[in-house]
Amino acid sequence: MFNTYEEALSWLHSGLKFGMKLGLERMGWLMKKLDHPQKKIKAIHVAGTNGKGSTVAFIRHILEETGLSVGTFTSPFLESFNERISIDGEPISDAEVLRLVNLIYPLCMELAETDLGSPTEFEVVTAMMYAYFGEGHADVVLVEVGIGGQLDSTNVLTPVVSVITTIGLDHMDILGNTLPKIAQQKSGIIKPGVPVVVGKVTDDAFESITQTAQETGSKVYRLGTSFTISKWQTTPNWGEQFNFEDDDIFLKQQQIQMLGRHQVENAAVAIEAVKQFSHTLGLAVSHSQITKGLKQTFWAGRMEKISDRPFIVLDGAHNKPAVTALVQTLKDDFKGQPIQVLFAALKDKEISEMLDLFATVPELTLTATSFEYPRAASAEEIAAQTSHSIEVIDDWKTALATLLNEVGSEGILLITGSLYFISEVRRLFFDQ
Structure with missing residues (x-):
C-alpha cells in the first residue's frame, strides 16, 4: 500500500513494463472483485481512430448545460495524470488517485498470482475509473x-x-491492416x-460496423445519412459555423471554437449521440443547451492557438488520418500564409506518409525534432523517411x-505530432 500520491503514481507507471496485453479476462476478473462498478453507471462509450477526445468534449459541454454532472475518462493526459478521470472538466484530486490506487493495488497483486498474469497500466487505470464512477x-x-474497441x-x-x-x-499491428478490419x-x-x-x-468500413450492429440488433445513425451538416463555413474569429439536421431537429448556424471541417463532423456526431442518449433515458435537451454547449467546447492541444504574436498553434496530429485533417485545415484556413512546422512523432507511426502530406501545403517549411519518451523517433529518423x-x-x-x-x-x-x-x-x- 502507498502513503503518498507520488508513490502511487510511480507504481502505476512502472506497469509500463507489463506492456500491452489485449483481452478482457483480467478486466473481467477485476470488475468481479469490485462488485461490477461498470454496471452502476450510465455511460456513452466512444471509439474511433481520431476525434474521440473532441467528440467527448462536445458531448460533455452539451450535457453539462442540461444540469447533469458529467464524468470523463480520456487519454493521454496533457498536464497531469489526474485529467484522465474528471468530472465536469475538473480532474480528480491527488488524494482520490491515492485512494483508488490503494483500492486496486492488492487486487493487482492477487491477479498477478493467477494464470491471467499482471494487469497493464491501462487496465489498472480503467479499473480505477470504473471503481470511482461506480460510487456515484x-x-x-x-x-x-x-x-x-472489442478487446x-x-x-x-x-x-x-x-x-x-x-x-x-x-x-495496424494490433487492429489489422485494412479499414474494414479496423472497423470490425x-x-x-x-x-x-x-x-x-x-x-x-x-x-467498406461502414459495412463492417453495420454487420456487427445487425448481429446485436442495434440501430445505426450515420453522419451524412441519418444526420447531416450543411452551410459549413469558417468564422472570422477562429472557429466554424454549420447547420445540423436529422429526422427530428434542425439547428441553424451552430458555432464551435475549434478549427477544421473534422471538428464540425465531431460536433455533429456529438449532437446525435446526445440526442440518442436523451431519447433512451427520457431526458429533455433543448436546442439552446446544444448551441451553448457547442460554443463553449474547448479541447487542449487540438488546433489550439496559444499566442497571437507570434502566431503559435498546437495540434496533436499524431497519425496519418489526423495529419490529413490538419493539412486540409491549413489549406482551407491559412492559404497564402507562410507556415513553419515543428514536428515530432512516435517510431511506430506512418512518418513517411505524414511528411508527404505536409509537403502538399504551399509555403510550408518543416523542422523535425524529438523529445524524451521511450517510443519517440529521433529527428534524424524522421528526416530519413522523406526526400522532401x-x-x-x-x-x-x-x-x-x-x-x-x-x-x-x-x-x-505550428507545433504538431x-x-x-x-x-x-x-x-x-x-509554466512560463
Whole structure:
C-alpha cells in the first residue's frame, strides 16, 4: 500500500513494463472483485481512430448545460495524470488517485498470482475509473476507448449509446491492416440493442460496423445519412459555423471554437449521440443547451492557438488520418500564409506518409525534432523517411527557439505530432 500520491503514481507507471496485453479476462476478473462498478453507471462509450477526445468534449459541454454532472475518462493526459478521470472538466484530486490506487493495488497483486498474469497500466487505470464512477460521483460517464474497441479494457461496459467517430489506418499491428478490419475491431463496442452513432467513415468500413450492429440488433445513425451538416463555413474569429439536421431537429448556424471541417463532423456526431442518449433515458435537451454547449467546447492541444504574436498553434496530429485533417485545415484556413512546422512523432507511426502530406501545403517549411519518451523517433529518423526538404534539430527546445526567431509577423508556427510531445510543449508555454 502507498502513503503518498507520488508513490502511487510511480507504481502505476512502472506497469509500463507489463506492456500491452489485449483481452478482457483480467478486466473481467477485476470488475468481479469490485462488485461490477461498470454496471452502476450510465455511460456513452466512444471509439474511433481520431476525434474521440473532441467528440467527448462536445458531448460533455452539451450535457453539462442540461444540469447533469458529467464524468470523463480520456487519454493521454496533457498536464497531469489526474485529467484522465474528471468530472465536469475538473480532474480528480491527488488524494482520490491515492485512494483508488490503494483500492486496486492488492487486487493487482492477487491477479498477478493467477494464470491471467499482471494487469497493464491501462487496465489498472480503467479499473480505477470504473471503481470511482461506480460510487456515484457523476450522473453520466463518457468513456473513451484506449485502442480498438472489442478487446479494449474499457469494453466491459454496456453503455446507453455507443459512438464510433472515424476509422483510419492506425495501430495496424494490433487492429489489422485494412479499414474494414479496423472497423470490425472498433465495432466490438456495440452492445445488444444499444444505438450506435457513426461519424465520417468509408463505405467498406461502414459495412463492417453495420454487420456487427445487425448481429446485436442495434440501430445505426450515420453522419451524412441519418444526420447531416450543411452551410459549413469558417468564422472570422477562429472557429466554424454549420447547420445540423436529422429526422427530428434542425439547428441553424451552430458555432464551435475549434478549427477544421473534422471538428464540425465531431460536433455533429456529438449532437446525435446526445440526442440518442436523451431519447433512451427520457431526458429533455433543448436546442439552446446544444448551441451553448457547442460554443463553449474547448479541447487542449487540438488546433489550439496559444499566442497571437507570434502566431503559435498546437495540434496533436499524431497519425496519418489526423495529419490529413490538419493539412486540409491549413489549406482551407491559412492559404497564402507562410507556415513553419515543428514536428515530432512516435517510431511506430506512418512518418513517411505524414511528411508527404505536409509537403502538399504551399509555403510550408518543416523542422523535425524529438523529445524524451521511450517510443519517440529521433529527428534524424524522421528526416530519413522523406526526400522532401526538412530541417533537423534533435532538441525540441532549441528547435522551438530557432523557429520563434524565424517566424515573421505574417507567419504561423505550428507545433504538431505526438500528443506526448504536445503535452511537453504545452507545459513549457503555460509554466512560463
